[in-house]
Amino acid sequence: MPRPSVIPTVKAALEDYLERMQVAFLAAPEDLRVPTLPATPDGKVNVRALAQAVDLKQTQEKYLYERQELTTLINLVAEGQGLMPIGSRLLVDAADKALKDRMARTAQSAKASAQAAVEAQSATAELLEKLRDVVLENESLKAQNMRFKAQLDMIHSGMMVGVQD
Amino acid sequence: MSVLKDQFEDTVTVQRVVYQLDRGCIFAGELSDGRPIRVKFAGNDTHPLPGDTFHVRGLVDSYRDKFGKTVVQINSKHMHRVVTAGLLLKPWLERLPNIAGTRADRLIRAFGHDLQTVLNDVSRAHDVAKLIEPTKPALAAKITSQLYAAVAIQAGADQIRSAELEFLTFLETLGLQQSRIAGQLWRFMAGFDAVDRLKRNPYVPASLMDWKPADRIGQRLLRAAYEGADLQTHPARLVGALNSVWRDILSEGDTAATEATVKAQLEKRGVDPDTTIRLAEERGSLRRIGVLLRAPGAAWIEDQIVSALLAMESTQPTVPISAGQGLESLVYDAEMETGLTLTNEQHGAVALLLTLPVAALQGGAGVGKTTVMKVLATCWERLGGNVVMSALAGKAALTLSKGASTSARPRLAYTIARLIGMAQRQALQTENPAFKRPASDVDFTSTTLLVVDEAGMLDTPSLHKLLSFLPEGARLLFVGDEGQLPPVGIGKVFHDMVAEGSRVAKLTQVLRQAADSDIPKVSALVRDGKVPPLAAWSGQTKGVFVVPGAQIESVQRRLRGKTELMVIAARRATVEAINESESLEARNKTTPTRRLGPFATVAVGDPVVAAVNRYQDGLFNGLLGVVDSIASPEVSIKWDGEREPRSLPKEAEADIELAYGITCHRAQGSSSQAVVIVVEESRLVTREWIYTAITRSLELVILVADVETLTKGIERRTRRTTGFSLPARSPMGAAHIGQRP
Numbered sequence: 085m086p087r088p089s090v091i092p093t094v095k096a097a098l099e100d101y102l103e104r105m106q107v108a109f110l111a112a113p114e115d116l117r118v119p120t121l122p123a124t125p126d127g128k129v130n131v132r133a134l135a136q137a138v139d140l141k142q143t144q145e146k147y148l149y150e151r152q153e154l155t156t157l158i159n160l161v162a163e164g165q166g167l168m169p170i171g172s173r174l175l176v177d178a179a180d181k182a183l184k185d186r187m188a189r190t191a192q193s194a195k196a197s198a199q200a201a202v203e204a205q206s207a208t209a210e211l212l213e214k215l216r217d218v219v220l221e222n223e224s225l226k227a228q229n230m231r232f233k234a235q236l237d238m239i240h241s242g243m244m245v246g247v248q249d
Numbered sequence: 250m251s252v253l254k255d256q257f258e259d260t261v262t263v264q265r266v267v268y269q270l271d272r273g274c275i276f277a278g279e280l281s282d283g284r285p286i287r288v289k290f291a292g293n294d295t296h297p298l299p300g301d302t303f304h305v306r307g308l309v310d311s312y313r314d315k316f317g318k319t320v321v322q323i324n325s326k327h328m329h330r331v332v333t334a335g336l337l338l339k340p341w342l343e344r345l346p347n348i349a350g351t352r353a354d355r356l357i358r359a360f361g362h363d364l365q366t367v368l369n370d371v372s373r374a375h376d377v378a379k380l381i382e383p384t385k386p387a388l389a390a391k392i393t394s395q396l397y398a399a400v401a402i403q404a405g406a407d408q409i410r411s412a413e414l415e416f417l418t419f420l421e422t423l424g425l426q427q428s429r430i431a432g433q434l435w436r437f438m439a440g441f442d443a444v445d446r447l448k449r450n451p452y453v454p455a456s457l458m459d460w461k462p463a464d465r466i467g468q469r470l471l472r473a474a475y476e477g478a479d480l481q482t483h484p485a486r487l488v489g490a491l492n493s494v495w496r497d498i499l500s501e502g503d504t505a506a507t508e509a510t511v512k513a514q515l516e517k518r519g520v521d522p523d524t525t526i527r528l529a530e531e532r533g534s535l536r537r538i539g540v541l542l543r544a545p546g547a548a549w550i551e552d553q554i555v556s557a558l559l560a561m562e563s564t565q566p567t568v569p570i571s572a573g574q575g576l577e578s579l580v581y582d583a584e585m586e587t588g589l590t591l592t593n594e595q596h597g598a599v600a601l602l603l604t605l606p607v608a609a610l611q612g613g614a615g616v617g618k619t620t621v622m623k624v625l626a627t628c629w630e631r632l633g634g635n636v637v638m639s640a641l642a643g644k645a646a647l648t649l650s651k652g653a654s655t656s657a658r659p660r661l662a663y664t665i666a667r668l669i670g671m672a673q674r675q676a677l678q679t680e681n682p683a684f685k686r687p688a689s690d691v692d693f694t695s696t697t698l699l700v701v702d703e704a705g706m707l708d709t710p711s712l713h714k715l716l717s718f719l720p721e722g723a724r725l726l727f728v729g730d731e732g733q734l735p736p737v738g739i740g741k742v743f744h745d746m747v748a749e750g751s752r753v754a755k756l757t758q759v760l761r762q763a764a765d766s767d768i769p770k771v772s773a774l775v776r777d778g779k780v781p782p783l784a785a786w787s788g789q790t791k792g793v794f795v796v797p798g799a800q801i802e803s804v805q806r807r808l809r810g811k812t813e814l815m816v817i818a819a820r821r822a823t824v825e826a827i828n829e830s831e832s833l834e835a836r837n838k839t840t841p842t843r844r845l846g847p848f849a850t851v852a853v854g855d856p857v858v859a860a861v862n863r864y865q866d867g868l869f870n871g872l873l874g875v876v877d878s879i880a881s882p883e884v885s886i887k888w889d890g891e892r893e894p895r896s897l898p899k900e901a902e903a904d905i906e907l908a909y910g911i912t913c914h915r916a917q918g919s920s921s922q923a924v925v926i927v928v929e930e931s932r933l934v935t936r937e938w939i940y941t942a943i944t945r946s947l948e949l950v951i952l953v954a955d956v957e958t959l960t961k962g963i964e965r966r967t968r969r970t971t972g973f974s975l976p977a978r979s980p981m982g983a984a985h986i987g988q989r990p
Contacts, residue, residue, distance in 0.1 A: 099388060102385075103384075103385035103386075106387035106391065110387060153346070156346035160346075160391050160395060161391060208394060212397055212401050215401045216401045219402050219404070219405030220408065227409060228439075230436055230439040231436070231437060231440070233436070234436035234439075238456065239546040239549060239550070240546070240550065240710045240713070240714075241499070241710065242504060242547035242709075243492065244546040245453060246534075247453060248446075249446070
């Protein structure tokens with residue numbers, strides 16, 4: 085029988101730890117908040133220290149890099165605290181990052197109190213509305229791009245097909 | 250699932266994508282009740298991912314997997330992406346980071362069909378967060394934000410899919426059933442307002458499909474938009490008819506036509522030719538050259554190529570070429586270095602070509618073109634330049650690599666498509682130095698001499714693409730044979746340059762095969778339009794012979810397995826028939842076979858050909874090989890020019906075809922000891938076709954033909970009309986060239 089995977093255990097420990105760190109982060113006054121996750125001097129989340137904090141063996145540390153379900157979880161909290169995520173490839177592009185930062189800032193403003201939660205919710209709603217607009221604009225531009233490319237491909241096959249917009 | 254006889258129509262959620270091709274895919278999926286199903290889809294622009302849902306229409310079939318298990322397979326040509334809703338969201342949710350598994354289940358259990366509504370309503374975020382992780386509210390809030398953002402993004406993508414669905418449905422109401430054309434039309438009209446855009450451009454379909462159905466669609470759209478207008482003479486219809494004419498002309502490879510030809514075609518389409526031409530002229534969309542009218546897109550490409558070539562010629566030389574005695578000595582030294590002794594004609598050609606920034610080397614079979622390229626490359630390298638060698642087909646590149654290399658100086662030749670890829674990557678790296686390219690990529694520099702072998706096969710768009718990436722200062726030499734078939738694609742730049750003549754070195758003296766073979770003599774006669782006197786074949790191993798059509802099978806049986814054999818036919822149907830009958834003949838009932846794709850079921854020993862370029866797998870269109878083993882999970886093939894057989898990647902299997910018989914275009918880059926040519930009564934069989942086929946052989950040619958068909962074939966010409974016109978180059982003191990020092 086195959087050995088049971090250690091990942092679910094690691095994930096559970098990690099979630100508990102991240103929850104504690106996020107609560108501690110939100111508990112501080114907004115203008116005094118500093119990352120509660122361990123960080124490297126250049127502002128990235130410190131995976132080694134994090135592994136130690138959740139009592140991982142040194143040989144298990146690699147899971148935090150390699151297993152997507154663990155990496156995305158850490159990054160979700162790390163980015164909210166203003167830390168660079170694991171693996172810079174995850175930053176798709178500057179626009180995505182800006183959007184994520186804004187969402188992170190909104191999340192940061194959430195207070196434990198009910199009033200703060202309502203405020204945070206309306207801020208998220210507004211942000212989501214903007215996101216929807218941006219997504220539609222993006223889809224529209226992608227379609228335009230597709231139309232131009234179709235015309236260009238046609239020219240390369242010898243035809244010129246004019247399409248009035 | 251609604252099953253009417255063997256019709257299928259239902260919603261399928263993708264579990265695993267088995268094959269993804271440009272024009273179709275195969276995937277394993279699940280019906281809404283959880284039953285597994287396999288879908289084979291033929292159509293463009295559909296790239297399913299696990300979790301996507303499609304509405305599939307098609308015929309019920311079955312598929313036997315490699316373990317012998319039979320599963321239901323739907324063969325579909327109509328498949329639309331379904332906007333995910335309610336419970337169908339589950340596979341999508343499971344793909345999201347931090348949601349997978351238990352959390353997705355919790356959401357589905359709690360909200361069921363309302364899930365989509367909930368995930369679009371941010372006031373419910375609190376409820377969602379509680380379900381996601383009841384004991385960790387801070388983490389749950391973060392995951393919930395991420396989920397809501399993903400839903401918003403998905404909703405945007407769904408809207409455009411809905412627009413596509415609406416557009417395709419609209420096309421169906423117009424009577425357009427072909428999914429390939431519908432997919433192409435979507436690319437032209439894509440957007441939330443695609444239907445309106447099509448109404449504004451009712452005759453765009455005429456550029457993509459046959460005139461009759463396109464005209465029907467155009468008239469219906471026009472009638473709806475302009476009630477009471479004269480549809481027959483509407484400008485949109487006239488422009489559509491002209492585009493339809495260009496489409497037909499381009500499909501023959503021509504890029505221009507006489508005005509009379511265009512007018513006759515317009516008349517066939519039921520529009521007034523004079524009014525149409527006048528309208529195109531008024532709109533500035535008609536291009537002329539001499540007595541010819543030019544297809545507008547092709548004209549643009551051709552003119553771009555002319556500009557690029559002229560720019561090459563006007564660039565200050567980056568590698569200094571001395572004239573007179575210095576040039577002669579250079580060629581002589583290169584001959585010494587390579588150990589080759591050139592004929593006067595070859596020596597003169599090398600010296601002339603060195604002085605031309607853009608040049609063509611023309612020569613028929615066996616005149617020593619490769620020898621000239623080898624000495625020329627040596628000269629160029631001695632002057633400090635670098636040489637990049639290329640050919641269109643994979644096997645031609647391999648042959649050129651062997652022919653132009655010495656043990657001291659190996660020279661790799663690449664296929665044109667591969668070079669374009671390399672040049673593109675180099676351009677990307679110039680723009681963005683952080684971009685990494687493979688170490689095996691060649692560098693194009695201002696001192697590069699690019700040699701394109703078999704240039705007669707290079708179509709105009711490919712040349713345009715290649716030129717657009719060459720750095721300033723680079724030079725270009727085309728090498729080819731104008732007697733051969735023109736490219737499969739449009740245009741014929743090499744043939745046009747040779748016809749113009751001011752940048753051409755010609756080799757006429759046949760050196761190869763001459764001593765003991767009739768092939769050069771016979772091919773030269775064919776090239777000149779004469780029917781060669783041929784004896785009937787009775788088992789000889791060298792020479793050119795004829796056998797009657799009835800012996801097509803017996804000839805192959807006598808030769809196959811005893812010598813390297815290539816069988817060439819013109820019609821696709823004939824090639825397929827040869828492949829079927831010869832592969833059956835080679836097997837018995839117990840021979841193990843393996844299905845590679847729709848085009849080939851193979852057994853060990855079968856000849857095969859790669860049908861597309863797959864550079865990542867080292868396969869080139871036209872590369873021939875023999876199946877070595879089918880026992881392991883991957884088929885193993887010994888490719889021409891390689892020492893060891895190698896495994897064929899799974900995803901390349903569908904691009905392999907049997908090669909008991911091949912078309913002449915696919916054979917163009919290759920050669921074989923014996924060649925059997927099926928000379929059919931077909932407009933494809935022309936003087937150039939027969940000449941190309943004969944010159945594929947190294948020793949034995951057998952024409953399966955009767956005299957009448959052969960005579961007609963040799964009389965028939967491959968004619969191609971183009972608007973390419975490179976101005977003559979002014980002579981630059983080349984009078985001294987052509988004599989040994």
